[in-house]
Amino acid sequence: MSDGEENRDVVLRVKDLKKYFELHVGMFKLWGEPIYVKAVDGISFDIHRGEVLGLVGESGCGKTTTGRLLTRLEDPTAGSILFHGEDIAKLKGKQLKEYRRNVQMIFQDPYESLNPRFTVLKTVMEPLIIHGIGETYEDRVEMVIKALEDAELKPAEEYLERFPHELSGGQRQRVAIARALVLRPQFIVADEPVSMLDVSIRAGVMNLMLDLKDKYGIPILFITHDIAVARYMSNRIAVMYLGKIVEMGETDEVIFNPLHPYTKALISAVPVPDPDHKHGRVEIKGEIPSPINLPTGCRFWPRCPYAQRGLCDVKDPPLVEVRKGHYVACHFAEKFAEGVEVPKKELAIA
Amino acid sequence: MAKLLLDIKDLSIHYKIQAGWVYAVDGVSFILQRGETLGLVGESGCGKTTTGYGITQLLASNAYIKDGSKVIFDGRDLIEMSTVPDKKFPGYRRIVEYHPEMRKYRWKRISMIFQGAMNAFNPVFKVGDQIIEAILTHEDITEEEARKRVEELYEMVGIPKDRIDNYPHEYSGGMKQRAMIAMALALSPDIIIADEPTTALDVVTQDKILGEMARLQKENGVAMIIITHDVSVVAEMAHKMAVMYAGHLVETGSTRQVFKETAHPYMEALLKAFPSIKGEKKRLEAIPGSPPDLSNPPKGCRFAPRCPYAKDICLEKEPPVVEVAPGHFSKCHFAEELYGELGGEVNE
Numbered sequence: 001m002s003d004g005e006e007n008r009d010v011v012l013r014v015k016d017l018k019k020y021f022e023l024h025v026g027m028f029k030l031w032g033e034p035i036y037v038k039a040v041d042g043i044s045f046d047i048h049r050g051e052v053l054g055l056v057g058e059s060g061c062g063k064t065t066t067g068r069l070l071t072r073l074e075d076p077t078a079g080s081i082l083f084h085g086e087d088i089a090k091l092k093g094k095q096l097k098e099y100r101r102n103v104q105m106i107f108q109d110p111y112e113s114l115n116p117r118f119t120v121l122k123t124v125m126e127p128l129i130i131h132g133i134g135e136t137y138e139d140r141v142e143m144v145i146k147a148l149e150d151a152e153l154k155p156a157e158e159y160l161e162r163f164p165h166e167l168s169g170g171q172r173q174r175v176a177i178a179r180a181l182v183l184r185p186q187f188i189v190a191d192e193p194v195s196m197l198d199v200s201i202r203a204g205v206m207n208l209m210l211d212l213k214d215k216y217g218i219p220i221l222f223i224t225h226d227i228a229v230a231r232y233m234s235n236r237i238a239v240m241y242l243g244k245i246v247e248m249g250e251t252d253e254v255i256f257n258p259l260h261p262y263t264k265a266l267i268s269a270v271p272v273p274d275p276d277h278k279h280g281r282v283e284i285k286g287e288i289p290s291p292i293n294l295p296t297g298c299r300f301w302p303r304c305p306y307a308q309r310g311l312c313d314v315k316d317p318p319l320v321e322v323r324k325g326h327y328v329a330c331h332f333a334e335k336f337a338e339g340v341e342v343p344k345k346e347l348a349i350a
Numbered sequence: 351m352a353k354l355l356l357d358i359k360d361l362s363i364h365y366k367i368q369a370g371w372v373y374a375v376d377g378v379s380f381i382l383q384r385g386e387t388l389g390l391v392g393e394s395g396c397g398k399t400t401t402g403y404g405i406t407q408l409l410a411s412n413a414y415i416k417d418g419s420k421v422i423f424d425g426r427d428l429i430e431m432s433t434v435p436d437k438k439f440p441g442y443r444r445i446v447e448y449h450p451e452m453r454k455y456r457w458k459r460i461s462m463i464f465q466g467a468m469n470a471f472n473p474v475f476k477v478g479d480q481i482i483e484a485i486l487t488h489e490d491i492t493e494e495e496a497r498k499r500v501e502e503l504y505e506m507v508g509i510p511k512d513r514i515d516n517y518p519h520e521y522s523g524g525m526k527q528r529a530m531i532a533m534a535l536a537l538s539p540d541i542i543i544a545d546e547p548t549t550a551l552d553v554v555t556q557d558k559i560l561g562e563m564a565r566l567q568k569e570n571g572v573a574m575i576i577i578t579h580d581v582s583v584v585a586e587m588a589h590k591m592a593v594m595y596a597g598h599l600v601e602t603g604s605t606r607q608v609f610k611e612t613a614h615p616y617m618e619a620l621l622k623a624f625p626s627i628k629g630e631k632k633r634l635e636a637i638p639g640s641p642p643d644l645s646n647p648p649k650g651c652r653f654a655p656r657c658p659y660a661k662d663i664c665l666e667k668e669p670p671v672v673e674v675a676p677g678h679f680s681k682c683h684f685a686e687e688l689y690g691e692l693g694g695e696v697n698e
Contacts, residue, residue, distance in 0.1 A: 058552035168640045198393040199579065200656075203623035204636030225552065228582075232625040232634065255627055269557035271582035272628045273621065275605045279586075287522050287555060 010082075011187055011219050012047040012070065017079035017089075019065050023292065037291050039065040041243035042079070044319070047187070050217040052210075054234030054251065056227055056266075058288060061240040063223045067189040070221060071105045072096060083187070101131045104180035108192035110172035114164040121160040124148065124179045131183065147182040150215075151175070152208055170201035177208065184216075191223045206233060227270050231255055236325075239263050242291055242299040245319055249326035259328045259336045261304050298331070305344045306332055355540055355573050356382040356405070356423050362416035363397075363404050366439070372645045374400045374413075376597040379671075384540070385571040387564075389584030389605065391620075392594035393641060399465070401594070402543045402577045406456050407432055407445045414442040424540065428455065458488045461534040463527075463544040470530055471518040477526075478514030481533045488537055503532040507562060524555035528562070535566065541573040548583065560587055581624055585609060590677075593617050596642050596652040603678030611690065613672075613680035616653045618692040651683065659684060 020036040040062045047053050055063045068074040070081060072088065080087045088099050107113040114123055124144045127133075134140040141160075148156035151174040164172055173193060180188055190209065194202045210233065213220055222233045230237055231251055238248040239260070247260040258264045265284040272279065284303045289295060295302050301312040311331055319329040322337045332342045363375040375397040382388050392398045403409055405421055407428070414436060421428045432449035436442045446452075464470045471477055478500050485496040501511050507528040518526060527547065534542045547563065548556040564587060567574055576587055584591050584605060591608050593601040593616065601614035612618045622635040639656045642648055648655055654664035663683055672685040682688065 058554065170640065198641075199581075199620055199623050200393060200637035201640065202636075203625075203634035206625075207634065207636060227553065228625040228627050231627050232631065252631070265554060267627065269553045270627050271557070271560070271580070271586045273582040273585050273609070273624050273626055274628065275585045275609050277585070277628060284554065287524055288552075 009048045010046045011049055011084065013080075013082040013085075014046070014070070015044050015080045015082070016042050017044070017066070017069060017081065018042055018077045019062075019069055019074060020077045035292060038243050038294060039291060040069065043240075043243075043245045045238055045245065045248060047219045047221060049219055050213065051235045052213060052220045052222050052233050054230035054237040055221060055223045055240060056225065056230045056237060057240035058225060058266075060242075060288060060291065062243040062291075063225075063240050064191055066240070067105070067191050067221060067223050070187075071103050071189050072099065073105070097131070101127075101183055102186045104183060104185040104188050106173075106176050106180050106188065106190040106193045109196055110169055110176055111164075111196070113176055114172055116164050118163075119160065120148070120153075120162050120164075120167075120175055123164075123175060124182050127179060127183050133183070143182055144178075147178040148175075150181055150212060151178040152204075153178065168201070169197050170205055173197060173205050174208065177205075177212070181212065181216075185218060187221075188218055189221045189223070192225070193222075194229060195224065195226065202229075209233070227255070227267060239266065242288065242294060244299060244329065245327075246300065246329045247327065248319070249323075253323075253326055257326075259322060259326070259333050260300075260330045261306055262300050298329075306342050353384045354381060355384045355386075357420070358405070359420040359422070361401065361404060361419045361421060363400050363409065363419075364414055364416065364442070365410065366412045366414060367645065370645055373597050373647055374644055375404065376647075378594075378599045380592050380599065380602055382541070382573055382575065385567075385573055386590065387567060387574040387576065387588045389588030389591040390575055390577045390594065391579065391581055391584050391591060393579055395641060395644070396594045397597040397644075398577045398594050399545055402462075402545055402575060405543060405575075406460050406462070407449075407452060408456075408462075409445060411447075414439060414444060417441050417443060419443075423455070423460070428452065454488075457484060457539065458537045459540050461537065461539040461542050463530050463534050463542060463547045465545040466550055468523060468526060468550060471526065473518050475517075476515050477518055477521065477529050478516075481529070481536055484533055485536050499536065500532070503536055504529075506535070506566065507532045523551055524559065527551060527555075527559050531559070531563065531566070535570065535572070538570065539572060541575065542567075543575045543577070545577045546579070547576065549578070549580070556583075563587070581620060582626070593620070596647060597644055598652055598681055600653065600681045601679065603675070607675060607678040611675065611678070612692040613674045613678060613685050613689045614682050615657045615659050615688065615692065619656075619658075651681075659688060 017040060019040040020038050023035040023037055055066060057063045065074060069076050076089045081089045091099055121144055124147055125140050128140045128143060134143055145156040148159055153159045153174050194205050197205060224230050234251050236249060237251050237254045238245050241262050247254060247263045255267060258267050268279060283305045286303050297313040297315050298317050301307040317329045317331045319327045322328045322333045335342050359379050361375060361378045365372040365374055378401055390398045415429055415433055419429055432452040433443035433445050436444040471480055481500050482496045485499060500514055504511050504514060509525055509528050548559050578584060588605050590604045592599050595616045601608055601617050608617060619637045623637060625634060637656050642652055650666050651664045651669045654660040669681050669683045671679050671681045673679050674685050674689040
């Protein structure tokens with residue numbers, strides 16, 4: 001694929017995106033430097049047409065903040081978000097509203113993301129009214145019905161006058177999907193959309209999202225902590241750790257040949273629904289440090305079995321392409337890729 | 351060590367609500383040997399937590415236990431011991447609150463790891479003091495001795511000793527869960543009932559806690575009931591498993607039997623809907639419809655309205671429990687026909 005073609009395919013290009021939250025620590029704010037939580041600290045990736053990019057990581061790694069930055073629910077501290085080549089990181093007013101029409105979000109909790117006093121009709125019609133789409137009320141009702149049918153709430157007429165409390169969890173999430181679809185967005189951010197749903201319901205909602213992606217080619221940023229779910233949904237996976245992407249690549253390449261020690265640990269920790277599966281114990285120590293006091297150098301070194309003093313605790317490894325389309329941020333990534341043995345070190349936990 | 355510890359027979363727990371009854375747990379039977387781990391799986395609202403809490407009768411005040419239910423723990427029927435026939439609702443038994451004998455069983459012999467360890471500790475007391483209190487309530491030892499035991503327990507579950515005098519908010523999520531496990535082990539119980547012990551935790555922490563629980567279980571020979579919605583946790587932890595659906599136990603057997611030689615359509619459907627990171631990627635199959643309303647459950651098999659194999663009889667008659675192989679039971683009219691036919695294995 002030539003560069004030009006590749007660029008045409010890119011719907012969203014994120015470059016060195018940062019979000020620092022200032023921490024208000026009472027009186028201490030009066031003097032000294034302000035303290036920042038570096039929730040997202042310089043991440044870059046592309047999302048192509050018709051693809052699902054799975055963003056995985058543990059709680060507090062910055063994956064939700066990333067999603068909120070892309071929908072501009074948060075203002076970035078630095079960096080750019082190119083949407084069809086136009087930087088939307090600093091959009092305001094009318095232009096921002098126009099962008100928000102094109103980018104929709106599906107939230108985790110279908111019990112909280114729907115207004116309990118709105119009927120399904122009103123919920124799904126609201127975005128149309130806000131963005132002034134549809135000439136008449138009847139036009140809009142028609143669009144709502146189409147969106148509900150797309151979300152497999154059939155026959156749609158039966159759902160129009162219902163309230164959220166009359167729907168099951170799966171149905172509610174389908175209403176949230178219909179609400180996102182009704183504007184015919186060009187990009188969807190889905191933040192843990194199935195983690196509140198039971199197994200038997202979850203598969204249906206995941207299949208629905210995959211089918212809609214195929215039907216309309218809408219790219220999805222799929223944020224989840226569940227790696228098995230991410231594998232099922234995504235074409236590519238990006239793994240985040242403490243505000244940075246540590247590994248990114250084709251889904252099964254990352255799952256079966258992880259090169260970053262953190263990804264390796266994360267994947268070996270995933271329980272498998274097979275009693276014969278023997279899995280190794282995770283080798284990493286401790287728990288995620290607080291994003292206020294980040295370790296120097298590579299953020300993972302205090303927990304990493306391969307960390308080397310003088311290198312890992314000093315120099316932050318960049319995200320480099322180790323194999324075609326497989327990016328890793330580790331000083332030893334190339335050695336891991338070539339199968340060269342890297343000595344393990346016992347380092348004290350910082 | 352194969353000695354019968356817990357024998358639950360025909361346990362039915364119903365909740366009284368204004369509009370009638372919720373048949374949360376209906377006719378559940380299973381046994382547990384000493385030192386064995388049982389995984390109790392099912393979706394939300396299937397009655398798995400009510401079953402678990404029903405063993406120690408830590409239930410809401412509108413919960414009533416049906417006559418004929420038995421929870422025989424180490425030879426003694428706990429239901430007979432601490433419930434009395436209810437006057438208002440004939441055929442039901444009422445739980446006697448703070449029953450003095452039941453309190454001797456709770457924690458001393460049957461301890462619990464509660465769902466969401468984040469909130470299980472009292473935020474205004476030091477974590478260590480809360481464990482010490484639990485020990486002193488049941489055992490006649492000095493506070494110094496109890497503290498020493500807490501130190502040993504902390505070492506066992508992998509928390510530094512100097513954390514004993516911290517408050518709960520100073521612990522991370524994983525550490526609170528470890529402390530909860532330490533507290534559950536404090537009185538060397540015969541059985542630990544763990545309700546979603548790792549659901550709120552991240553995957554790396556979950557893996558460590560599960561590893562820790564498996565190790566402690568082996569070393570101390572304590573029996574365990576793990577209540578969870580996650581079949582992969584059961585696959586990893588449990589010797590045997592019980593699958594619940596809408597208040598009924600639909601399949602029980604060794605974990606291997608249930609996973610590899612599935613005998614109930616619900617378990618098959620559950621496995622087909624569950625994504626895995628192992629093997630080839632296959633399209634998941636959703637289960638159509640949703641679980642029934644337990645205040646008005648279907649007349650026949652409760653899974654029948656969603657079951658691809660359902661026939662007329664399934665909608666009419668409650669299926670019997672059939673033993674398809676030694677120790678492997680399925681509550682299905684067609685258990686024997688379907689046994690060996692169901693594609694239970696995930697992504698293989």
